[in-house]
Amino acid sequence: MSANSFSAFAGPGDAARAADLRRVKILAGLVLLFSFAVFIAARMLLPVHPAFGFVAAFAEAATIGGLADWYAVVALFRRPLGLPIPHTAIIQANQAVIADKLGEFIETHFLDAAPVEAKLREVxxxxxxxxxxxxxxxxxxxxxxxxxxxxxxxxxxxxxxxxxxxxxxxxxxxxxxxxxxxxxxxxxxxxxxxxxxxxxxxxxxxxxxxxxxxxxxxxxxxxxxxxxxxxxxxxxxxxxxxxxxxxxxxxxxxxxxxxxxxxxxxxxxxxxxxxxxxxxxxxxxxxxxxxxxxxxxxxxxxxxxxxxxxxxxxxxxxxxxxxxxxxxxxxxxxxxxxxxxxxxxDEEMRREINQGVVVVLRSFIAEQKSGVSGFIAEQVKAWDMRQLIGVIELNIGRDLQYIRFNGSLIGGLAGLVLYTIEVLLRLN
Known part of the structure; x- marks a missing residue:
C-alpha cells in the first residue's frame, strides 16, 4: 500500500502533534537518564550518609521502571533496538488476527440488528x-x-x-x-x-x-x-x-x-x-x-x-x-x-416512509454484514502496517509516553518502600 493510502488519516494538526510527540519522547528519555545519574551519584555518596541509600533505591527502581515501560511501549509497535526479541512488534506480528477480530467486532457490535435499527430510527x-x-x-x-x-x-x-x-x-x-x-x-x-x-x-x-x-x-x-x-x-x-x-x-x-x-x-x-x-x-x-x-x-x-x-x-x-x-x-x-x-x-406519510426505509436498510445490512466484516478484514490485512503504526503513534503516542513517566514514578516509589522495609528489618 502506498504512502498516500493513509492520507485520509492526516489532519491539519499532524505537524504540531508530531513535534509534541518528539518533545515528550525527549523528556521521557531525559527523565530516564536523570534517574540513572541520580542512582550513580547516590550510590557514590552512600558512605557519606545513610540517607543516600533511600535516594539510590528510589532512583534505581525509577530507572528500572522507566526502562521496563520504554520496552513495553516500543514492543507494542516495533522491535526494541531492532533485536528479534520474541513477543515484540505485537501489532505488526498480529496483523491478520487484528484484522479478523476487528471485522468480527464490527459485525457483532456495530452491525447487529438492534443497534442498527435504533440508529436508523434516529434519522x-x-x-x-x-x-x-x-x-x-x-x-x-x-x-x-x-x-x-x-x-x-x-x-x-x-x-x-x-x-x-x-x-x-x-x-x-x-x-x-x-x-x-x-x-x-x-x-x-x-x-x-x-x-x-x-x-x-x-x-x-x-x-x-x-x-x-x-x-x-x-x-x-x-x-x-x-x-x-x-x-x-x-x-x-x-x-x-x-x-x-x-x-x-x-x-x-x-x-x-x-x-x-x-x-x-x-x-x-x-x-x-x-x-x-x-x-x-x-x-x-x-x-x-x-x-x-x-x-x-x-x-x-x-x-x-x-x-x-x-x-x-x-x-x-x-x-x-x-x-x-x-x-x-x-x-x-x-x-x-x-x-x-x-x-x-404530511407527518403520517413521513412516518410511513421512515418506517419503510428502516425496514429495507435493516434487512439489507443484516444480509450484507458478513460481507462487510470480511471486507474490513481484507482491507486491514492489506494495509502497510509500518505506515499505520506511524499514524497510530502520532495520535496516541504522547499518552503512551506518559506511561514511561508513570513507570519511573511508580517504580521509584516501590523501590523506596522496599528499601525502607529492608532497613527496618536490618534494624530489628
Missing amino acids: DFASFVADWLGDRKRSADLARFVLRLLPEAMSATETSGLKTFVIRRVMTQLQSVDLAPLIAGTARDFIKDARHTGLLDGLLGAVHGALTQPETVAVIKDKIRDELPTLLKLYRADAFLVKRIVASATTFFDDVRKDPAHPFRGEFDSMLLSVVEKLESEPGVIDRIHGFKRDLLARPELAELGQALWSNTRGFIERNASGESSVLAHHLANVFVEAGAALAA
Whole structure:
C-alpha cells in the first residue's frame, strides 16, 4: 500500500502533534537518564550518609521502571533496538488476527440488528427528502437528470421487448374487465346523484331545437303530405298538422323542463333503472356488451392509436431531453417541488416512509454484514502496517509516553518502600 493510502488519516494538526510527540519522547528519555545519574551519584555518596541509600533505591527502581515501560511501549509497535526479541512488534506480528477480530467486532457490535435499527430510527429520511426536493434548484437538476434518462429508458423498453409485454398485459387486463357491472354501477350512481336530470334537459332541448329547424319542419311536412288523402292535401292540412305537432312538442318540452316533478321525469327514471337492471341481470345484454368490448379491442385502429401515442410521447420526451423544449423539465421540477412540500406537510406519510426505509436498510445490512466484516478484514490485512503504526503513534503516542513517566514514578516509589522495609528489618 502506498504512502498516500493513509492520507485520509492526516489532519491539519499532524505537524504540531508530531513535534509534541518528539518533545515528550525527549523528556521521557531525559527523565530516564536523570534517574540513572541520580542512582550513580547516590550510590557514590552512600558512605557519606545513610540517607543516600533511600535516594539510590528510589532512583534505581525509577530507572528500572522507566526502562521496563520504554520496552513495553516500543514492543507494542516495533522491535526494541531492532533485536528479534520474541513477543515484540505485537501489532505488526498480529496483523491478520487484528484484522479478523476487528471485522468480527464490527459485525457483532456495530452491525447487529438492534443497534442498527435504533440508529436508523434516529434519522428522519423523509424530512431530508422533503427538504431536498423543496429546493427548486435541486428539483430542477433532478428533472433534467430524469429527462436525460427517459429517452434511453424508452429505447431499452422497445428493444428489450418490455413494450410488447406491457401491451399484452394491458390488453389481457382490459379483456378481463367485466364492463356490465361497471357500467351499471356508474349509471346507478349517476341516477342517485340526480345528474341524469341535466342529461334529460339537454336531450329535450336538443330535440326541441331540431323540431323547430326549418329543414326538419320541411321533412315532416313532406312525410305527412305523402300520407294524407288527396282531399286533405287540397286544404293544406299538412301545414296545419305540422304546426300543431311543433306547438304541442314545444309545450310538452317546456312543461317537463319547468316542472321537476313532471310525470315524464319519473318515466325517464324508470326507463334508465330498467336499462341498469338489464345490464346486471340479462345474459343477452351482458353478452352483447362483452362482444362490443372484444370487437373494440380487436380493432386495428386501436393499435394504430396506441402506436401513434407512443411515438408522439417519445418525440415529445426527446425534444425536451435535448433542450429543444423546456416544458417537461419545468413541469417535472414543479412536480418535485410540490411533492417535497406535500411530504413536509404530511407527518403520517413521513412516518410511513421512515418506517419503510428502516425496514429495507435493516434487512439489507443484516444480509450484507458478513460481507462487510470480511471486507474490513481484507482491507486491514492489506494495509502497510509500518505506515499505520506511524499514524497510530502520532495520535496516541504522547499518552503512551506518559506511561514511561508513570513507570519511573511508580517504580521509584516501590523501590523506596522496599528499601525502607529492608532497613527496618536490618534494624530489628
